Amino acid sequence: MLTSWTADAVRAAEEPLLAAGVPLMGRAAFGLAGHVARALREARGRVRGARAVLLVGPGNNGGDTLHAGALLTRRGVAVTAVLASPRVHADGLAALTAAHGRVLRATDGTGRADVTAAVRAAHVVLDGLLGIGGRGGVRGPAAWLVEEVAAAQPRPLVVAVDVPSGVGVDDGTRQGAVLDADLTVTFGVRKPALLLPPAAHAAGRVVLVDLGLDPAGAPAAVRLEAEDVATLWPVPGRAAHKYARGVLGVVAGSARYPGAAVLSVAGAVRAGVGMVRYLGAAGPQVLAAHPEVVVGDGRVQAWVVGSGVAPDDDAQRERVRDVLARAAHEPVVVDAGALDLLPERVPAHVVLTPHAGELAALLAARGAAGVTREDVEAAPLAHARRAHELTGATVLLKGATTVVVGHGGAVHAQADAPAWLATAGAGDVLGGVLGALLAGRARDAVTDPMLPAALAAAAAAVHGWAAHAANPGGPVAAADVAGAVPGVVARLVSA
Ligand SMILES: NC(=O)C1=CN([C@@H]2O[C@H](COP(=O)(O)OP(=O)(O)OC[C@H]3O[C@@H](n4cnc5c(N)ncnc54)[C@H](O)[C@@H]3O)[C@@H](O)[C@H]2O)[C@@H](O)CC1
Ligand SMILES: Nc1ncnc2c1ncn2[C@@H]1O[C@H](COP(=O)(O)OP(=O)(O)O)[C@@H](O)[C@H]1O
Numbered sequence: 001m002l003t004s005w006t007a008d009a010v011r012a013a014e015e016p017l018l019a020a021g022v023p024l025m026g027r028a029a030f031g032l033a034g035h036v037a038r039a040l041r042e043a044r045g046r047v048r049g050a051r052a053v054l055l056v057g058p059g060n061n062g063g064d065t066l067h068a069g070a071l072l073t074r075r076g077v078a079v080t081a082v083l084a085s086p087r088v089h090a091d092g093l094a095a096l097t098a099a100h101g102r103v104l105r106a107t108d109g110t111g112r113a114d115v116t117a118a119v120r121a122a123h124v125v126l127d128g129l130l131g132i133g134g135r136g137g138v139r140g141p142a143a144w145l146v147e148e149v150a151a152a153q154p155r156p157l158v159v160a161v162d163v164p165s166g167v168g169v170d171d172g173t174r175q176g177a178v179l180d181a182d183l184t185v186t187f188g189v190r191k192p193a194l195l196l197p198p199a200a201h202a203a204g205r206v207v208l209v210d211l212g213l214d215p216a217g218a219p220a221a222v223r224l225e226a227e228d229v230a231t232l233w234p235v236p237g238r239a240a241h242k243y244a245r246g247v248l249g250v251v252a253g254s255a256r257y258p259g260a261a262v263l264s265v266a267g268a269v270r271a272g273v274g275m276v277r278y279l280g281a282a283g284p285q286v287l288a289a290h291p292e293v294v295v296g297d298g299r300v301q302a303w304v305v306g307s308g309v310a311p312d313d314d315a316q317r318e319r320v321r322d323v324l325a326r327a328a329h330e331p332v333v334v335d336a337g338a339l340d341l342l343p344e345r346v347p348a349h350v351v352l353t354p355h356a357g358e359l360a361a362l363l364a365a366r367g368a369a370g371v372t373r374e375d376v377e378a379a380p381l382a383h384a385r386r387a388h389e390l391t392g393a394t395v396l397l398k399g400a401t402t403v404v405v406g407h408g409g410a411v412h413a414q415a416d417a418p419a420w421l422a423t424a425g426a427g428d429v430l431g432g433v434l435g436a437l438l439a440g441r442a443r444d445a446v447t448d449p450m451l452p453a454a455l456a457a458a459a460a461a462v463h464g465w466a467a468h469a470a471n472p473g474g475p476v477a478a479a480d481v482a483g484a485v486p487g488v489v490a491r492l493v494s495a
């Protein structure tokens with residue numbers, strides 16, 4: 001599992017080490033220089049003779065960068081530091097100067113031609129403008145520097161120091177211009193912005209330099225990896241029978257959107273549920289695609305409702321209402337056309353699966369007037385959290401990185417899918433996969449309010465891996481994603 005901690009938690013964890021005289025900045029700079037050297041060797045075969053530009057802000061993030069620059073000069077790298085602020089980390093600057101690094105100032109305007117020339121000639125640029133002390137994004141000369149590097153051709157390798165400068169460290173927002181990095185070298189522990197969208201998309205590959213930090217409390221956001229998902233997946237015991245494995249009720253599709261019913265069922269059947277019962281008008285289409293499905297009412301352990309349920313399908317909406325009225329005791333995945341039927345308050349084993357537009361509509365309907373899809377995309381965590389607080393539900397917000405907020409505010413962020421997964425019907429398959437997990441672990445999901453969020457994150461991960469597996473590197477249809485789920489699960493649980 002990848003974990004992350006807020007800026008405050010990092011500072012609190014650093015405190016006792018700093019008090020004990022542990023040279024944290026020295027360790028950070030040494031690790032940073034090592035990773036930069038490795039990246040240069042990979043990119044151009046050797047380190048010596050490379051040209052590096054350091055973007056240096058006013059704080060310790062700039063200090064780390066200057067110290068790393070001093071170490072790089074000793075390995076034969078020509079280092080130019082560009083100071084973006086009149087204030088600069090004094091020790092770091094002294095170290096770089098002593099190592100014969102070059103220093104330019106972006107603050108006086110007159111030396112800008114030299115800065116531009118250095119940036120255009122650079123093999124690597126280290127972004128040390130702002131770290132965990134950044135507030136409100138890069139401004140002034142620093143913003144100009146970011147633009148210069150972003151426009152440089154050929155594009156240098158960009159290494160973010162601790163975090164890409166100008167991200168909301170704790171909430172994953174982008175506070176204005178952010179330089180997209182190829183590599184982020186982060187110190188001590190990951191920061192939430194390195195897992196959360198949209199900031200995480202600017203981080204590139206993330207490597208962690210161990211500083212011996214031991215932060216307190218629960219992590220701010222986590223990402224499940226294969227071994228975590230394997231421990232969550234319900235695997236039938238030797239004596240299992242279909243009812244013991246869990247029966248999933250599916251209220252999806254309508255005369256207008258029968259395909260959603262087929263895809264929702266496909267996700268559930270392929271993820272490994274004991275039985276699927278289907279309710280709705282798309283019975284013939286569902287049976288044609290999945291003869292193993294039982295059409296009609298009966299006992300179930302969990303539900304998926306809403307995928308492809310048209311707003312004018314009164315009969316199907318009535319079934320959704322019936323299911324939601326029983327949600328106190330049975331886990332329910334609430335997708336698309338069922339989101340507007342959600343009761344005022346629900347338990348955490350009710351999992352909402354909106355995309356950004358649907359989440360905006362849900363929030364607007366609950367008093368957050370004027371929230372748009374763009375607002376949600378700019379701050380996914382804040383809006384998913386708001387929806388959780390307003391409804392009590394576990395909220396899985398779909399996107400390139402899927403964010404889940406569950407009981408107690410626990411946050412998962414899964415970025416396992418190729419962009420090819422952004423295709424019609426993919427969300428219906430995800431609902432089915434998650435429904436299968438909740439049916440298989442229905443009792444646990446009702447008694448342990450933390451579990452639904454973990455299961456939701458696990459479903460998003462498997463859905464993303466299945467999209468890769470269905471056609472590595474190329475386009476996928478939603479049905480093919482469902483088709484790849486059994487193989488992905490087999491590899492997971494047999495590893
Ligand atoms: N405490 C330590 O000894 C360690 C700190 N580390 C580094 O220190 C960083 C944090 O250092 P700081 O707390 O000095 O913070 P930063 O280096 O992130 O700089 C923040 C400083 O810049 C100014 N500032 C904030 N927002 C700004 C904005 N939007 N525009 C212009 N100026 C702005 C503020 O005056 C603030 O003091 C970490 O990210 C990490 O790189 C690491 O070296 C590990 C050890
Ligand atoms: N850029 C992207 N990269 C990876 N996955 C994505 C991206 N955009 C969307 N997805 C995923 O694709 C699926 C789309 O679901 P959704 O928007 O509900 O579509 P539909 O309603 O047509 O099924 C979600 O699982 C979402 O997380």
Ligand SMILES: [K+]
Binds near residue numbers: 129161165
């Ligand atoms: K930075």
